[in-house]
Amino acid sequence: MESVKQAVLLSGGIDSICLAYGMKPQIAYTIDYGQTVANREIYVSEYICNELGIKHKVIKVDCSELGSGSLANTKNLSISPSEEWWPYRNQLLITLALMQGIKDEITELHLASVKSDSFHQDGTASFYQRANDLVSYQEGGITIHCDTLEYYSHELAILHKVPLELLSMAHSCHISNVACGQCSGCRKQLRVKHELNMV
Numbered sequence: 001m002e003s004v005k006q007a008v009l010l011s012g013g014i015d016s017i018c019l020a021y022g023m024k025p026q027i028a029y030t031i032d033y034g035q036t037v038a039n040r041e042i043y044v045s046e047y048i049c050n051e052l053g054i055k056h057k058v059i060k061v062d063c064s065e066l067g068s069g070s071l072a073n074t075k076n077l078s079i080s081p082s083e084e085w086w087p088y089r090n091q092l093l094i095t096l097a098l099m100q101g102i103k104d105e106i107t108e109l110h111l112a113s114v115k116s117d118s119f120h121q122d123g124t125a126s127f128y129q130r131a132n133d134l135v136s137y138q139e140g141g142i143t144i145h146c147d148t149l150e151y152y153s154h155e156l157a158i159l160h161k162v163p164l165e166l167l168s169m170a171h172s173c174h175i176s177n178v179a180c181g182q183c184s185g186c187r188k189q190l191r192v193k194h195e196l197n198m199v
Contacts (some may be wrong), residue, residue: 001169003107004107004108005026005027005104005105005106005107005108006023006025006026006027006056006101006106006107006108006110007025007026007027007028007029007101007104007108007109007110008020008023008025008027008028008029008109008110008111008112009028009029009030009031009093009094009097009109009110009111009112010028010029010030010045010048010049010056010193011030011031011041011100012030012040012041012042012043012044012045012048012168012169012170012171013030013098013112013171013172013185013189014153014156014157014170014172014188014189014192015078015112015113015114015148015156016045016111016112016155017044017048017162017166017167017169017170018111018112018148018153018156018157018159018160018162018167019112019148019156020028020048020049020052020054021048021052021159021160021162021163021166022156022159022160022162024052024053024054024112025054025110026054026055026106027054027055027056027057027104027106028045028048028054028055028056028057028061028069029057029058029059029096029097029100029101030042030045030056030057030058030059031058031059031060031061031093031096032058032059032060032061032062033061033062033063033064033067033089033092033093033096034061034062034063034064034067034072035064035067035071035086036071036072036073036175036177037068037071037174037175037176037177038169038176039177040171040173040177040178042058044169044170044171045058045073047169048166048169049062049098051166057100057104059096059097059099059100061096063092066087066179067086067087067089068085068086068087069083069084069085069086069174070078070084070174070183070184071080071084071086071089071174072081072086072176073175074136081119081120082119082120082169082184083174083183083184084174084184084185085120086088086184088122089122090111090113090120090122090127090131091122091131093111094109094111094131094135094144097154098140098142098194100137101142102140102142106142107141107142107143108145109142109143109144109145109150110141110145110146110147111144111145111146111154112146112148113128113148113149114148114149114151114152114153114156115149115151115152116152116153116188117149118149124149125146125149128144128145128146128149130151131144131182132144132145133197139150141183147181152195153192153195154192154195154196157192158196164196164198167192167198168198169194171184172185172186172188172189172190173185174186184187
């Protein structure tokens with residue numbers, strides 16, 4: 001039987017922290033693709049991996065000139081469904097993680113999108129199925145998984161019994177390496193903390 005080597009895409013946000021804690025994969029990838037908050041995402045992700053004993057790799061490819069919205073500190077495009085929308089971002093992150101993952105001989109790449117992400121086309125079950133189909137068509141034998149889509153963020157935290165001290169490290173701000181408290185990412189994090197009675 002072929003051995004399974006799992007990797008998680010870890011951004012340092014609540015959802016990916018929950019996934020990493022629940023799975024304890026062999027390796028986690030954090031990607032600095034030129035987003036405004038890359039430094040904090042890397043810091044949090046390294047902390048989480050150290051706590052959980054997961055190997056951590058940072059992939060750096062500066063795509064800032066191609067971004068839009070709050071994550072790129074630029075104006076949104078007219079077709080943007082949200083303030084943080086970055087065109088083809090999840091597709092980009094999957095591709096970059098796979099390029100490293102094939103060198104690391106991973107067999108599964110796991111991502112954390114939740115129910116509330118479905119207003120983005122690349123946060124839906126259909127997107128992840130199509131991504132897996134495309135990747136499966138190519139060399140490498142890696143499969144794409146997003147098993148978190150049926151949960152909201154707080155449900156994911158409860159499901160995996162994630163310690164509150166780890167969740168308190170999460171960084172979801174789209175604007176700054178110090179949480180602004182105003183953007184949609186910060187508002188989501190505050191909502192999840194209320195739902196988990198953390199505040």
